[in-house]
Amino acid sequence: MSIYSKLTKKYLLHYKKRTIITLLGMILSIALITSIGTFLTSVEQYANKKSIQEDGSYHLKITSVHHQAIKRIQANPQIEKVGLMSKETYFLENGKKFELKSINEEALSLLPFHSIQEQKQSGVVIEKWVAADLKKLGEIEKPITLVDTEGKEHSFQVNMIVENNRNLQEGQELHAFIIRKSVPLQENMDIYVEIDKRANYKEVYKHILTYIPEKKIEKNYSIIGQDFNGEEVGNVTQLSSAGYILPVGIVVLATIAFIFNTFQISITERIREIGLLRTIGATKRQIQKMIVYEIGFIGIVGIPLGLILGIVGFWVILSLYQLTYEETEFSFFYFPMIISPRVLMFSIIIGLFSLIISGLLPLKLANRTAPLDVVRRIVNRPVFKGKGKHRFLKKVVNIETIMAIRNIRRNKLRSFVVIFSISISVFLFLVFSNLLMLFAKTDFDHEIGGEFQIYVYEPDRFPESLWTEIENIPDVQGKYIHYDSVFTQLYLPPSMVDQIQADHLYMKTLNGKKFYSENTTISPITEENKGFLTEKLIAGSLNKEKLIHEHGVIYVKALDDDTSVQVGDDVFIQTQADQTDHLGKIQKVKISGIVEMDVRESLLLSYPEVVVSMGTPTLNRITLYLNDNRDIKEVSNELDELVAQYPNLEIVNEVEMQRSQSLLLFQVQILLYGFVIVIAFIGVLNIINTTVMNIILRKKEYATLQAIGMSIKSIRNMVVKEGLFYGFISGMIGTVAASCIEMMLFILGGRPDSTDTYYLYISAFFVIVTICYLTARVSARLLKSGQWNDALRNE
Numbered sequence: 021m022s023i024y025s026k027l028t029k030k031y032l033l034h035y036k037k038r039t040i041i042t043l044l045g046m047i048l049s050i051a052l053i054t055s056i057g058t059f060l061t062s063v064e065q066y067a068n069k070k071s072i073q074e075d076g077s078y079h080l081k082i083t084s085v086h087h088q089a090i091k092r093i094q095a096n097p098q099i100e101k102v103g104l105m106s107k108e109t110y111f112l113e114n115g116k117k118f119e120l121k122s123i124n125e126e127a128l129s130l131l132p133f134h135s136i137q138e139q140k141q142s143g144v145v146i147e148k149w150v151a152a153d154l155k156k157l158g159e160i161e162k163p164i165t166l167v168d169t170e171g172k173e174h175s176f177q178v179n180m181i182v183e184n185n186r187n188l189q190e191g192q193e194l195h196a197f198i199i200r201k202s203v204p205l206q207e208n209m210d211i212y213v214e215i216d217k218r219a220n221y222k223e224v225y226k227h228i229l230t231y232i233p234e235k236k237i238e239k240n241y242s243i244i245g246q247d248f249n250g251e252e253v254g255n256v257t258q259l260s261s262a263g264y265i266l267p268v269g270i271v272v273l274a275t276i277a278f279i280f281n282t283f284q285i286s287i288t289e290r291i292r293e294i295g296l297l298r299t300i301g302a303t304k305r306q307i308q309k310m311i312v313y314e315i316g317f318i319g320i321v322g323i324p325l326g327l328i329l330g331i332v333g334f335w336v337i338l339s340l341y342q343l344t345y346e347e348t349e350f351s352f353f354y355f356p357m358i359i360s361p362r363v364l365m366f367s368i369i370i371g372l373f374s375l376i377i378s379g380l381l382p383l384k385l386a387n388r389t390a391p392l393d394v395v396r397r398i399v400n401r402p403v404f405k406g407k408g409k410h411r412f413l414k415k416v417v418n419i420e421t422i423m424a425i426r427n428i429r430r431n432k433l434r435s436f437v438v439i440f441s442i443s444i445s446v447f448l449f450l451v452f453s454n455l456l457m458l459f460a461k462t463d464f465d466h467e468i469g470g471e472f473q474i475y476v477y478e479p480d481r482f483p484e485s486l487w488t489e490i491e492n493i494p495d496v497q498g499k500y501i502h503y504d505s506v507f508t509q510l511y512l513p514p515s516m517v518d519q520i521q522a523d524h525l526y527m528k529t530l531n532g533k534k535f536y537s538e539n540t541t542i543s544p545i546t547e548e549n550k551g552f553l554t555e556k557l558i559a560g561s562l563n564k565e566k567l568i569h570e571h572g573v574i575y576v577k578a579l580d581d582d583t584s585v586q587v588g589d590d591v592f593i594q595t596q597a598d599q600t601d602h603l604g605k606i607q608k609v610k611i612s613g614i615v616e617m618d619v620r621e622s623l624l625l626s627y628p629e630v631v632v633s634m635g636t637p638t639l640n641r642i643t644l645y646l647n648d649n650r651d652i653k654e655v656s657n658e659l660d661e662l663v664a665q666y667p668n669l670e671i672v673n674e675v676e677m678q679r680s681q682s683l684l685l686f687q688v689q690i691l692l693y694g695f696v697i698v699i700a701f702i703g704v705l706n707i708i709n710t711t712v713m714n715i716i717l718r719k720k721e722y723a724t725l726q727a728i729g730m731s732i733k734s735i736r737n738m739v740v741k742e743g744l745f746y747g748f749i750s751g752m753i754g755t756v757a758a759s760c761i762e763m764m765l766f767i768l769g770g771r772p773d774s775t776d777t778y779y780l781y782i783s784a785f786f787v788i789v790t791i792c793y794l795t796a797r798v799s800a801r802l803l804k805s806g807q808w809n810d811a812l813r814n815e
Contacts, residue, residue: 061360075240138179482668
């Protein structure tokens with residue numbers, strides 16, 4: 021071991037507090053980066069896996085392909101896999117058409133088959149809705165008898181029943197899949213294409229278009245987006261990536277600043293010692309080796325411990341969450357933890373980069389300075405100008421305050437790092453506290469408008485028998501049928517809008533008159549809904565002849581609608597099909613009735629005879645209202661059985677959805693609270709580290725001040741005021757930066773709601789100043805009169 025490595029080891033052991041604080045800062049910073057990276061990697065891979073389960077792993081589906089085109093695709097070296105599918109028409113014994121789709125093993129691996137029931141023997145694969153139609157649910161062992169176009173019977177065993185999936189369906193024709201080792205090439209086959217992830221997607225797709233028409237190609241957007249960095253999904257993926265990169269980048273910046281601060285302060289304060297070594301013959305290279313030894317020790321000890329703490333800490337949080345909460349559709353932490361080598365390498369690189377920058381900058385400064393100048397403490401000695409100004413300050417403030425200001429100005433690099441790192445902590449605390457407040461304002465516990473929703477994806481194939489089946493469910497009290505609506509601008513005179521609501525609406529001038537413009541929709545009134553609407557009517561009439569005669573509309577009030585709209589009021593509407601800026605071409609209508617419903621946004625209802633642009637009513641979804649003493653679980657099971665054989669229908673349990681969303685909100689709040697606490701802890705540790713290390717490393721300076729007549733009390737006051745200045749400056753910078761980010765997000769998001777965040781900024785500012793004051797005051801207690809003799813003797 022060389023003399024310089026021994027000196028480094030001796031220095032680290034001598035300044036144990038400084039070494040421990042530096043190691044603690046390194047460990048916490050690396051742990052935070054590792055845990056965040058592990059979280060994001062685990063979520064991303066889990067989301068990718070879910071996308072493959074729901075959408076399949078293919079990138080392109082090409083229909084009705086000529087066999088020569090298939091050969092060209094198979095021969096393309098940039099194509100990873102090609103799944104083949106041919107179709108044969110059969111009939112059931114009752115004459116119903118049945119399509120048998122032969123697929124090869126590549127297609128099996130690319131399609132989203134999610135088994136819910138299977139048996140070992142080979143056979144066909146059918147979806148749940150097909151099994152319900154064939155009455156095979158629970159009776160998978162019975163074969164399916166099919167008749168071909170020539171009248172011959174064929175018997176097929178059922179190998180597997182899978183979940184319904186729109187990517188497996190083509191309309192509502194009954195069908196099944198049969199897996200074959202090879203599917204012979206023939207005319208008009210469907211193929212599924214997986215592109216090599218290393219290839220250029222755009223070039224491959226452009227090449228395919230040279231011999232296959234674009235209208236035959238269906239893109240699997242979600243898989244293309246995740247495999248080719250957002251290709252074909254554009255801004256959405258870029259925004260979501262920015263949503264991940266921005267917070268991670270800020271946290272990484274904060275941790276770099278923290279590591280830099282903890283390590284750089286001690287190196288800067290050792291410039292004089294480095295100068296002494298230079299005077300006795302140490303070369304620049306030997307001094308550099310000493311710093312490298314120190315960097316190596318901190319890195320070898322701190323980085324592995326930080327990696328372990330980050331992984332173990334995240335695993336503990338994940339395990340506790342999964343033990344505490346049951347898995348739902350909106351579960352936040354129900355995914356396997358993925359330890360990514362990239363995350364570990366990234367954390368190591370950030371740690372090493374921070375250590376190298378922290379050590380080499382002051383080392384470069386020391387090497388640039390002549391050794392005798394360093395010994396005489398000329399390095400970083402400030403040249404104060406403007407003596408008249410300082411004479412004025414002396415009259416206003418005491419000597420301790422002036423000394424504190426000069427100490428901050430004397431070492432600008434150290435002061436900048438301290439202020440920057442504390443400001444980042446304040447900034448992060450405020451940003452995530454704002455997110456926390458935003459989530460806290462989200463209300464999922466409102467009164468729901470109907471316990472179940474039945475979404476209809478192909479209205480022209482809606483089964484009419486379902487109306488009777490729904491009405492036969494005892495707990496169903498009523499239903500409301502939603503039809504496709506038309507986007508509409510509703511123009512209200514100022515007299516109908518109160519000041520609070522006016523702050524959230526746009527003002528528009530039409531023909532010299534001012535109106536408040538509100539985005540809404542208009543839907544048709546049908547005979548099926550008149551009974552339900554009559555029960556909810558609080559004013560006016562639903563009479564069709566009257567509405568048509570007076571060009572009337574029904575105003576549906578939302579839960580939080582404070583608009584003073586009354587029956588008989590004249591308003592103006594402008595549907596999407598008729599966009600103009602002239603009042604004469606905008607339709608004038610009368611409020612003929614007001615309905616109060618459990619909806620989030622107000623809307624309009626009318627007859628197509630009044631608003632021609634609505635067109636023919638198209639079924640969108642059905643809302644079911646249950647009795648007060650209903651059994652949600654029993655009704656859910658009955659509805660599932662009813663719609664099992666209809667692939668174009670989807671049941672949504674609003675009660676369960678609301679419970680899951682409330683749980684998700686609570687989970688996000690816990691996550692943000694934890695993040696805010698960690699950030700606050702790192703910020704406080706940073707402040708403690710800065711003040712304590714200043715006391716430890718500047719004791720010679722304090723000894724000199726006492727030797728020339730400054731009392732311990734005055735020195736302590738100077739240290740406390742330094743802490744106050746650091747807190748004041750950092751608090752101002754952090755709060756201003758956070759408020760700018762908040763304002764920028766509000767501007768990008770349109771006209772914001774008024775938020776009461778001022779008290780948060782004021783509180784954060786006073787809290788950081790108080791923490792800096794208390795930390796400096798406690799640290800100042802380390803200054804004792806008996807410790808100066810050794811310091812001066814060494815000097």
